[in-house]
Structures are given as structure tokens and as C-alpha cells.
Amino acid sequence: MTRYMLRRLLQVIPVFIGTTLLVYYMVFALPGDPIAALFGDKKPPQSVIDALRAQYHLDEPFWVQYGIFLKNLFTFNLGNDFTQQPIAATLGRIFPVTAMLAIEALIIEALFGVAFGLFAGLHKGKLFDSTVLVMSLVVIAIPTFVLGFVLQVVIGVQLGWARPTVGANADWGTLILPAVVLGLGSFAYVLRLTRTSVIENMNADYVRTATAKGLSRPRVVMTHILRNSMIPVVTFLGADLGGLMGGAIITEGIFNVPGVGNKLYQAVLRGEGPTVVVIVSVLVVVFVVANLLVDLLYAWLDPRIRYEK
Amino acid sequence: MRFSRTSTALGVMAIAALALAGCGGGMDGGDPASSDPNKIIMAYSNEPQNPLLPANTNENFGARVVELLFEGLRAYDSSGKPVNVLAESIETPDAQNWTIKVRRGTKFTNGEEVTAKTFVDAWNFAALSTNLQKNASFFESIEGYDEVSAVQPSTDAAGKITSIPAPTAEKMSGLVLKDDSTISVKLAQPEADWSLRLGYSAFYPLPSGALKDPKAFGENPVGNGPYKMAKEGAWVHDESISLVKNDAYDGPRKAKNGGVTFKFYTDPRPAYTDLQSDNLDVSDVLPSNALKTYKSDFQGRNAAKPIALNAALVIPPYNPNFQGDAGVLRRQALSHAINREEICKVVFNDARTPATDFTAPVLDGFSDKIPGNEVLKFDPAKARDLWAQAEKIKPYDSSKPLLIASNTDGGNQEWVGAVVNGFKNNLGIPAEIQPFARFAEVLDLRASQSLPGLAHTAWQGDYPSLYNFLGPVWKTGASANFEKFSYPEFDQLLQEGLAARETSEANAKFNKAQEVLFKELPGLPLWYNSLPIVWSNNVTSAETGWNGAILYYNISAK
Numbered sequence: 001m002t003r004y005m006l007r008r009l010l011q012v013i014p015v016f017i018g019t020t021l022l023v024y025y026m027v028f029a030l031p032g033d034p035i036a037a038l039f040g041d042k043k044p045p046q047s048v049i050d051a052l053r054a055q056y057h058l059d060e061p062f063w064v065q066y067g068i069f070l071k072n073l074f075t076f077n078l079g080n081d082f083t084q085q086p087i088a089a090t091l092g093r094i095f096p097v098t099a100m101l102a103i104e105a106l107i108i109e110a111l112f113g114v115a116f117g118l119f120a121g122l123h124k125g126k127l128f129d130s131t132v133l134v135m136s137l138v139v140i141a142i143p144t145f146v147l148g149f150v151l152q153v154v155i156g157v158q159l160g161w162a163r164p165t166v167g168a169n170a171d172w173g174t175l176i177l178p179a180v181v182l183g184l185g186s187f188a189y190v191l192r193l194t195r196t197s198v199i200e201n202m203n204a205d206y207v208r209t210a211t212a213k214g215l216s217r218p219r220v221v222m223t224h225i226l227r228n229s230m231i232p233v234v235t236f237l238g239a240d241l242g243g244l245m246g247g248a249i250i251t252e253g254i255f256n257v258p259g260v261g262n263k264l265y266q267a268v269l270r271g272e273g274p275t276v277v278v279i280v281s282v283l284v285v286v287f288v289v290a291n292l293l294v295d296l297l298y299a300w301l302d303p304r305i306r307y308e309k
Numbered sequence: 310m311r312f313s314r315t316s317t318a319l320g321v322m323a324i325a326a327l328a329l330a331g332c333g334g335g336m337d338g339g340d341p342a343s344s345d346p347n348k349i350i351m352a353y354s355n356e357p358q359n360p361l362l363p364a365n366t367n368e369n370f371g372a373r374v375v376e377l378l379f380e381g382l383r384a385y386d387s388s389g390k391p392v393n394v395l396a397e398s399i400e401t402p403d404a405q406n407w408t409i410k411v412r413r414g415t416k417f418t419n420g421e422e423v424t425a426k427t428f429v430d431a432w433n434f435a436a437l438s439t440n441l442q443k444n445a446s447f448f449e450s451i452e453g454y455d456e457v458s459a460v461q462p463s464t465d466a467a468g469k470i471t472s473i474p475a476p477t478a479e480k481m482s483g484l485v486l487k488d489d490s491t492i493s494v495k496l497a498q499p500e501a502d503w504s505l506r507l508g509y510s511a512f513y514p515l516p517s518g519a520l521k522d523p524k525a526f527g528e529n530p531v532g533n534g535p536y537k538m539a540k541e542g543a544w545v546h547d548e549s550i551s552l553v554k555n556d557a558y559d560g561p562r563k564a565k566n567g568g569v570t571f572k573f574y575t576d577p578r579p580a581y582t583d584l585q586s587d588n589l590d591v592s593d594v595l596p597s598n599a600l601k602t603y604k605s606d607f608q609g610r611n612a613a614k615p616i617a618l619n620a621a622l623v624i625p626p627y628n629p630n631f632q633g634d635a636g637v638l639r640r641q642a643l644s645h646a647i648n649r650e651e652i653c654k655v656v657f658n659d660a661r662t663p664a665t666d667f668t669a670p671v672l673d674g675f676s677d678k679i680p681g682n683e684v685l686k687f688d689p690a691k692a693r694d695l696w697a698q699a700e701k702i703k704p705y706d707s708s709k710p711l712l713i714a715s716n717t718d719g720g721n722q723e724w725v726g727a728v729v730n731g732f733k734n735n736l737g738i739p740a741e742i743q744p745f746a747r748f749a750e751v752l753d754l755r756a757s758q759s760l761p762g763l764a765h766t767a768w769q770g771d772y773p774s775l776y777n778f779l780g781p782v783w784k785t786g787a788s789a790n791f792e793k794f795s796y797p798e799f800d801q802l803l804q805e806g807l808a809a810r811e812t813s814e815a816n817a818k819f820n821k822a823q824e825v826l827f828k829e830l831p832g833l834p835l836w837y838n839s840l841p842i843v844w845s846n847n848v849t850s851a852e853t854g855w856n857g858a859i860l861y862y863n864i865s866a867k
Contacts, residue, residue, distance in 0.1 A: 032749030036756065038358070039367065039443060047438040047459045047476075048445060083358050084527075085546055093547060152579070157586045164586050165579040167572055168548035256579040258547040266575060269747060 005292070012288045016281065023280045024066050027273040034058070034271035038082060056082070056274070069274055073281065081267070081275045090263065090275070091282065097170045098252070098259035102244035104175055105183035110237055113187045117194025117233075118226055124199055132195075136188035148181045148254040165256040178255040182248055186240050190233055197229035204228070230301050238294030242287035246280075347567035348866030349551075350848060352859070353580050353592035354571035356547055360527020363513040364435030364442040372510060374550055374571060377861060378532035379513040380560055382409060382428070383504070389617065389671050389773030389855030391508050394560055395423065395533075397490075399507070404499035404808060409492040409507075417516045418537040418555055429486045431515035433457070438476050440523070444511035446788065447771075450503055452483025452495045499808045501815045506772040535562045535862045536569060548573055565865040584845055591844040591851045593859050597720035601658055603843055612850075613660060613841040616857030617669040617770040619778055620661070621832040622713070622728070622763045623755075625792050630706055638699035640830040644684050645692035646735040647728055653836055656724045660841060664834035667823050668778040669770065671855050674816025681827030685834060689735040696736050710739035712762025716748040721765065755791040766832070773855055775819040779803060783826060792831065799825040 035052050053059045057068050072079055078087040120129040139147075155177060156164025162177050201207060202225060210224045249261035256262075260279060267275040298305045357371030366375045382396035393399065397410040411425045421427075434440055436448040438458045448454050456478035483495035496503060506512070514533065519526040529541055535558045538544070539551035553568035572589060574580040577596040583589035585606060595603055603611055624631050624640055631639055649663035662670075664685060665677040699705070711732060715725045725742050732740040743762055745751050754760040768789070770777045780803055781787045785795040799822050806818030826832075840857040844850065844864070851864050 030747075031745075032747050032753050034749065036752055037747075037749030048441050048443070051438075051441055083356065084360055084524075090546065149578075152582055157582055160586065163588060164582040165574075165588065167574075167583075168545060253576045254579060256574050256576065256583075258573070262575050263547065271747075271749065 005296075008288075008292050008295070012285070015288060016284055019284050020070075020277050020281055021066065024069060024273055024277045025062065027268070027271060027276050028062050028065065030268075030271050032271060034082065037270065065273070069277060072274075073278070078278055079274060082270055082272050087275055087278050091278065094258065094260050094263050094279075095282065097175075097257060098245055098248060098261065100170065100172060101175050101179055101182065101248060101252075101257060101259060102241060104172060104179035105186070105244050106237060106241055108179055109183040109187040109190050109240075110233075113190025114194050114226075114230075114233065117191040118198055118221070118229075120191070121195040121198030121202070121229075122221065122225075124195075129195075132191065136191050139184055139188040144181060144185060145250050145254060147184060148178075148251055151177060151181055152254060167256050167258070170257060170259075175257070178248075178251050178257055181254075182244060182251045186236075186244075189236060193233050193236055194229060197232055198225055201225045201228050227301055231298060234294055234297050234301065238290045238297075239287075241290045242283065245286050246283040345567075345866050346565065347554075348847075349553075349568040349570050350566045350861065350864050350866065351588070351590045352569055352571050352861060353574060353577075353589060353594055354550070355573050355575060357544075357550075359443065360524065361530045361544070362442065362519065362523060362527050363510045363515070364431070364444045364447075365527070366510060367443040370571075370573075373858060373861070374552070375510050375513070375530075375532075376858065377534055377536040377552055377569065378530055378538070379510065379534045380415075380532070380558070380562070381508055381510070381513045382411070383508040384561065385508045385773055385855055387852070387854050387860070390673065391505055391773070392561070395514075396507070399504045401504075404501045404503070404810060405496050407494040407496070407503065408487075409494065411490045411492065413490055415533060415559070416557060417531050417533045418557065419516060419518070419531045421516045421518075423514050423533050424489045425486055425492045426489065427514035427516065428512075429484055429492055430517070430520055431513065432484060433480045434515065434520050434523075435511060436481055437479060442511075444509075447506065447509060447511040448481065450496045450498075450500055451481050452497045453478060453481035454483075454497070457481055501807055501809045501812065502774045502776050505774045506777075509772050534558065535560065535564045539568065539570075562860075562862045564862045566862075569861045584843055587845045587847055589845060590848050591842065591859060591861075591864060593840060593842045593853065593857065595841055595843065600660060600841070603841055607843040610845070610850075611841060611843045612852060613839045614853050614857075615662065615669075615671055615837055615839040616853065617671050617773060617778075617855055618767055618838040618857070619664060619667060619669050620765065620767045620835045620838065621664070621667070622765050622835060623792060623832040624763055624830075625755075625758070625760060626794060626831065627758055627792075628761065630711075633703065635699040635702040637828075637830065638695045638702070639705070640833070641684050642692045642695040642699065642736060643732060644830065644833045645686065645688045645695065646731045647833065647835070648687040648731055649685065649836055650687060652724055652727045656727055657836075660839055661836040662839070664836050666820075667783070667826055667832075667834055668775050669837055672770070672773050672775055672778070673812065674775050674819065676820050679820055679823050679827065681824050684827060684830065692735050693737075696738075705738065707738055709761070710741045712741055712743040714743045714745060714751045714754070714760055714762060714764045716745045716751055725765065752791075758791075758793065765835075767838070770856060775816055776803065776806065779819060779822060779826075783831060794829075794831045796825055796829055796831075799829075 035049055035058060057065050081087050081090065116132055120132045123129055152164050155161050163174055166174050166178060207220060207224050210220045246260060248259065249265050252259045252261035253265065264276060264279050354373060355370045357366065357374060358368050359365045359371055361371060361375055363375050363379055366372050380394055382394065383391045384394045385391055395412050395415065397412045399407065399409050401407045411428065415423045417423060432448060435442045436445050436454055436457050438445065445458060457476045457480065459476040485493045487493050516531050518531065528544060529538055535555055536552040537555045539553045543551045550571045551568065554564040577594045580589055580592050581596050581599055584592055599606070626632065653659060653661040653663055665682050666679050668675055713725050713729060715721045729740045729742055732738060751760065751764055755764055768778060768782055782789050783794055783799065784790060784803055785800050802818050802822035802825065806815040806822065809815035809818060840853060842851055842853055842859060848864050848866055851859055853859050
């Protein structure tokens with residue numbers, strides 16, 4: 001077990017170098033001089049431009065820039081972004097907000113998705129099942145930004161039930177609306193995955209055995225059907241957590257959430273290589289850890305799974 | 310002075326200028342009995358791009374904070390007229406040697422007195438290149454600026470910069486502190502309108518603490534303006550900045566509310582919903598899709614006033630199709646082929662007015678009757694005729710379409726499309742939009758003279774002066790003259806205008822210089838902007854100053 005985990009964690013290194021190198025190169029290759037863009041057409045003295053360029057190592061070739069970036073990363077000296085703010089402090093602000101948002105969305109989609117999916121699967125072909133199937137298709141078909149704007153206007157402006165935007169002092173309460181929007185798409189997937197899996201497992205040998213043994217219906221459903229149906233769902237949720245952390249750009253934009261997605265978008269627009277890559281690096285770690293947790297959960301869900309021979 | 314990327318929060322660049330209370334007129338004071346003078350106004354903004362030092366703030370979102378925190382020698386009233394505030398008098402016998410008397414008795418919010426020294430030290434700090442202040446070039450007219458700014462870097466044979474020279478002086482020789490209340494300024498050459506720029510934020514005074522630790526000061530600035538930072542750390546990065554009223558402030562911009570909290574939005578759309586639900590009180594950045602609906606969404610709670618901005622298309626002189634006599638005729642033809650009236654009406658819903666010159670109507674000295682400006686009238690027949698004349702001199706190379714570069718993050722597609730169609734339909738030449746993802750890309754190509762086609766620009770004034778719209782843009786070697794236009798006659802007239810004793814005389818010269826521009830037509834003026842603002846049900850009303858900045862201090866709560 002320990003060896004397995006160690007091996008998995010060592011895999012992080014090539015993944016990490018590969019992603020950061022790629023992302024750094026892409027930002028580097030973005031056309032447009034980021035320093036010139038800071039000034040528009042009101043050019044300061046050349047000495048100021050040169051000094052700023054040197055400060056951000058923009059006068060160096062790509063490999064030197066990337067090397068300096070790696071060195072700074074491993075010495076925990078993340079430097080400043082183009083607005084002269086320390087990047088480390090920025091990370092400390094944006095990641096908790098987005099983590100809250102992602103976890104809230106994950107709880108919503110997992111709780112409701114599994115519950116609805118289980119119920120639909122157990123009552124396959126009934127009215128609830130067909131309704132839920134159609135509704136989930138509709139939810140999947142509607143793009144996030146449409147859903148976001150509609151919910152924002154209806155719930156936030158017309159009904160006035162919730163603040164339409166998040167802004168400063170984000171907490172669990174103010175993040176509910178964006179979390180629902182963010183979680184809704186995945187909710188439909190979780191629901192459908194659970195339903196299919198439940199239907200499959202209902203006919204499994206061990207379920208028949210359990211029923212024949214005289215176990216109560218709730219026990220059969222919860223322990224034997226549901227637990228065994230969770231493997232594809234957990235796999236999906238694990239990958240989704242990473243996506244929710246980094247891919248909430250649209251939702252964070254609509255609801256003005258001061259989180260990772262918003263910052264990342266701004267940094268890309270400004271061609272701020274270091275900021276983009278630092279944020280992406282953290283996301284890579286989140287992804288890898290989430291996937292590791294998923295793999296470890298497999299063994300708990302299905303004791304037949306072993307990690308080492 | 311910046312190119313503004315209309316309607317994107319990131320891009321609207323700017324200015325810092327102040328307007329004075331009581332000069333705007335038409336302010337609806339509201340019912341005094343029900344209004345709460347201590348209420349905090351929530352205003353639209355975004356994360357400032359620099360520490361909050363006046364001379365380092367060259368964009369809109371930092372400028373609006375800095376303007377409220379500081380007071381300068383002069384300020385601009387809502388029509389753009391400069392008025393002395395902390396200056397008792399500004400005098401010059403020859404437009405080159407200036408004597409400024411500073412009003413005594415005012416204080417920074419930390420108790421330090423505002424003296425002539427606080428100005429002189431702040432200006433020297435801003436101009437010294439090692440301090441990396443983005444507005445340093447505002448001091449370029451003062452004698453000794455070259456020594457403190459170290460303008461010329463050393464380069465090797467390949468043109469690569471080898472070293473950044475150190476400044477050879479710490480202080481500008483032309484800036485002299487006579488006594489506690491007198492500053493004497495010697496300019497490198499006479500400039501009649503130099504005192505106009507003293508209302509710009511780069512010229513604000515700084516308390517001594519700012520110079521000792523600029524970094525810490527930029528986080529928690531201490532000023533002498535109508536507002537102060539609510540507390541240590543009132544700037545919550547990526548979220549908001551909270552200002553409260555400075556009770557000790559005694560000047561023309563006395564706050565009518567208890568404070569202003571700038572809420573940061575990276576996108577104007579959520580701000581618009583916040584305004585509709587009264588969670589935000591005032592905004593000057595509307596999403597582009599709301600430009601057609603804001604009047605009905607905010608009935609009786611909106612305003613649009615012309616601002617000092619001139620939008621134009623720049624035609625690169627290195628494009629072979631636009632050189633020589635044929636080039637002049639073709640530029641005129643292009644100008645006649647743009648239906649400015651219709652675009653302003655249909656695309657912009659009358660939020661723009663067709664341009665009649667290279668400056669802006671709100672400026673002192675503006676004239677809509679400059680000889681030669683009839684070239685801005687829509688006249689397809691004349692356009693075709695001029696084009697045909699050019700064909701006789703030198704045939705047009707139509708193997709590649711005429712391109713108009715446009716950044717897609719600025720909401721410009723619709724009008725650029727209309728202009729392109731005008732060229733295609735009225736001149737019968739192939740024309741296309743050349744899209745760019747970001748504003749910086751267009752700027753890069755313009756700076757390296759490699760943009761194949763036309764570019765659109767929007768020049769916004771830093772201080773209300775005709776010269777500010779002509780010199781920095783079209784003069785030989787000017788900072789924003791990316792295409793390297795050079796018209797000696799134009800330069801000469803500008804110089805004469807600067808050396809003039811009287812403003813009216815100077816303005817006459819500047820307008821005469823515009824005639825040269827109309828003859829050569831390096832760029833095609835398009836229109837003047839007006840900036841729509843909207844406000845919530847929580848406040849009585851809002852208005853903007855000459856440059857489009859909201860007069861936050863003048864807003865009162867219901």
C-alpha cells in the first residue's frame with residue numbers, strides 16, 4: 001500500500017514538469033508584449049520599460065525564463081505579478097474561495113445525483129425514472145452560461161432570494177447559487193451513471209444471494225447495490241473535482257467570484273506567464289491528489305481490488 | 310492617455326482628473342430630510358493595476374481611487390476648466406519660468422502639513438527613473454528631466470539593449486523649492502498650456518512617509534483629498550477598496566456621502582445585475598449588450614455625457630497603396646466612404662457623435678469649422694470620384710483585401726464591420742476585419758510598423774487641452790505616434806502654439822495645425838464618445854466630469 005502510494009506520488013513529477021513546461025511555453029508564445037500593454041500608448045521612459053522587463057525576466061530566452069520559474073517555485077519564492085502583488089498571497093486568497101465553491105458543488109452533485117440515480121434505477125421504467133432521464137438530458141444540453149444567467153436573473157434579481165453576485169467575503173451561503181450552477185451539469189452525469197450502475201448490479205449474483213439470505217431490503221440496497229455501484233461514480237467525481245477547481249471560469253465570471261478561474265482568465269489576458277503557470281501547477285497537484293484518493297477509495301468500495309501483487 | 314478598449318473592464322484606460330462640486334449644475338439634491346449623509350456608496354471598479362501612488366497610476370481603476378484620496382494644485386471643473394485648489398497662484402512671464410504659490414494650512418490625513426516641499430519631493434520622486442513610476446513622462450517638460458530619467462539605453466550593434474543607464478541626477482534642475490509655499494519651475498522650452506496639466510493626478514503631493522517606503526504606502530496610501538482609506542488594509546485585493554469621508558478636508562470636492570466602497574468586477578455583466586437588484590449603487594462600465602437597454606432598465610437613473618475622447622482610424626504610411634499623391638486621394642476617399650451619422654445612430658444608439666476634428670468638443674478652443682473637415686462627410690459619389698483620380702496616378706493593388714485590425718475583447722466588431730461594408734460597397738474594394746485576441750497584439754504590430762492595414766484608436770485626454778490630443782499622437786517622434794507620421798509644418802504650428810502667451814492665441818495655432826492634418830489625413834477621425842452611467846435606487850443621482858469619471862463625492866444616498 002505504502003509502496004503503491006509512493007509510486008503514484010512519484011508519477012506527479014513528470015506530470016508536473018510536462019504541464020508547467022507546456023503551459024509556460026503557450027503563455028510565452030502569446031503574441032503581444034505584456035509590458036508594452038501595461039502602458040498602452042503613453043510610453044514611459046525606455047529605462048522604466050527595460051527595468052520592468054528585467055524584473056520579470058522577460059528579456060531572457062524561453063529556457064532561462066522557465067528555469068528561473070522552476071528555481072523560484074522550489075525555493076518557494078513565487079515573486080510578484082504584473083500588478084506588483086505577491087503571487088503567493090494571491091494564491092492564498094483565491095484557492096480557499098474556489099475550494100469552497102468546488103466542494104459545495106461536489107456535495108450538491110454527489111448527494112442529489114446519487115439519491116436520484118439510485119431511486120430511478122430501483123424503479124426502472126417508472127414515471128420518476130423517465131422524467132428524471134429527460135430532465136437530466138435537458139440539463140446537460142443547456143450551456144453553463146445560459147443556466148447561470150437565467151438563475152442569476154430569476155433568483156437573484158426578480159425573486160430576490162439570494163444575492164445575484166458573490167464579490168467580497170465569499171462564504172458557504174453566498175456561494176450556493178454559483179455552486180448549484182456549477183454542480184448542475186455534473187449532477188446529471190452522476191445521476192445517469194448511478195442509475196445505469198444500479199440497474200446492472202440489481203441483477204448481480206451477490207444481490208440475489210443477499211436477498212435469498214433474507215437480508216432486509218434497505219440493507220440489500222445500501223450495502224450491496226449502492227456500494228458496488230459507486231465505482232464509476234467515484235471515478236467521475238474525482239476527475240470532476242479537478243475540473244471544478246480550475247474550470248469554473250465561466251461560473252466565476254458570471255457570479256463575480258474572486259477565485260481561481262477569474263484570476264486565471266485575467267492573467268492569461270495580460271500574458272502573465274508566471275501567474276498562469278503557478279496557478280496551473282497547484283491545479284495539477286489537486287488533480288493528481290484527487291485521482292489518488294479515488295484509486296484508494298476503490299479498495300474500500302470493492303474489497304476485491306488490490307494494489308499490489 | 311490611452312487607447313480605450315470600449316466596454317471591457319480591463320481596457321478602458323485612463324485618466325485622472327477632477328471635477329469640482331457646484332459647477333456641474335442640474336444636480337438633483339434629493340430630499341434632505343430622508344437622505345443619510347453617512348451612507349457608504351457602492352461603486353463599480355476592478356483591481357487597480359499598480360500600487361496606489363499617484364504617479365504610478367496610469368489606468369482607470371487605480372485613478373478613480375487616487376483622485377478621491379488626494380487633492381492637487383489645480384482641479385478641472387465638470388466642463389474641463391482648470392481651477393486653482395491648493396495653488397494660490399500660478400504665474401509666468403514667458404511661458405517658460407513658472408512660479409507656483411501653494412496654499413498653506415491644509416493637512417494630509419496623518420497630520421502632516423501640505424507644503425511646497427511635499428509637491429517638489431513628490432515630483433522628483435515620480436520623475437526619477439529608478440523609481441519606475443508609470444507616469445514619469447508627465448514631467449518631461451521640466452528642465453533636468455533628461456538627467457533623472459536616463460532615457461537612452463545603451464545598445465549593441467544588433468540593437469539589443471545591453472544596459473539600462475543610471476540617471477545622472479536625483480532631482481530635476483528646473484524644479485526649485487523657494488520656500489515653504491513657493492515652487493519655481495523652469496521648463497526646457499516655453500509651453501503656454503503647461504499649467505493645464507497640473508490638475509492631473511501625477512502632480513499630487515505626497516507625505517514624507519511615501520518616499521521612505523513607497524511599497525507600503527501604495528498599499529495604504531495617506532492623502533489630502535475628500536476621502537481616506539477606511540482602515541489599514543482597506544484594499545482587499547481582488548475584492549474591494551473601502552474609502553471613508555475625510556472630515557478634515559476643506560475644498561471644492563467635499564463628500565456628500567459617508568464613503569465610497571469600490572467593488573471589483575472582472576466582467577461588467579454581473580455588475581449590471583447587481584445594479585438592477587440595488588446591490589451596487591453606481592457604474593460607468595456597462596456590458597456591451599446593455600447599451601441598447603440601459604435606458605429602459607434604469608428609467609430616470611441613467612445619464613450620458615460627452616467625454617474628451619476622439620476615436621479614429623489610423624492609416625499606416627508604409628502601406629504602398631497609401632503613399633504619395635494617390636495615397637492622399639485614397640485616404641480622402643476612405644473617409645468619404647464611412648457613414649458616420651448612420652453608424653452612430655444604428656450601432657451606437659446615439660452614444661457617439663460624428664467627429665468634426667481631431668480633438669474633442671468638450672475642450673476649450675474646440676471648433677467644428679476647421680477648413681478641410683468636409684472630408685469627414687459621407688459622400689459615396691465623391692469617394693468613388695477621388696478613388697478614380699488616384700487610380701490614374703497609381704493603380705491600387707487589390708490582390709490583398711484592405712484590413713482593419715480590431716481586438717475582439719473590446720466589443721468593436723459591430724462598428725468595424727459597418728466601416729468595412731462602407732469601403733466594400735462604396736469603393737468596390739475588398740475589405741476585411743483583421744481580428745486579434747488582445748489589444749496588446751495590435752499595439753505590438755503598430756509599434757514595429759508591421760500592421761498591414763488600418764487600426765482603430767481612441768485617444769482620451771489626460772488634461773483638457775487641444776494640444777494633448779494633437780502633440781502626443783501626430784507630432785514627429787511623439788510617444789503615441791506609432792506609425793511615425795512626420796509633418797514639419799504641423800510640428801511647427803504646434804510649437805508656435807506652445808510658445809504663445811495667450812490661450813486663445815495658442816488654440817488658434819493648434820487649430821491651424823489641424824488643417825495640415827486634414828490635408829494629409831494620416832488618420833480618419835470617426836466620432837466623439839459619450840459615456841453612459843447608471844445608478845441604483847439607493848442614491849439620488851450621479852454625474853460625470855469632463856473626462857467621463859464619475860463624481861463620486863457628489864453622490865448622496867436616498
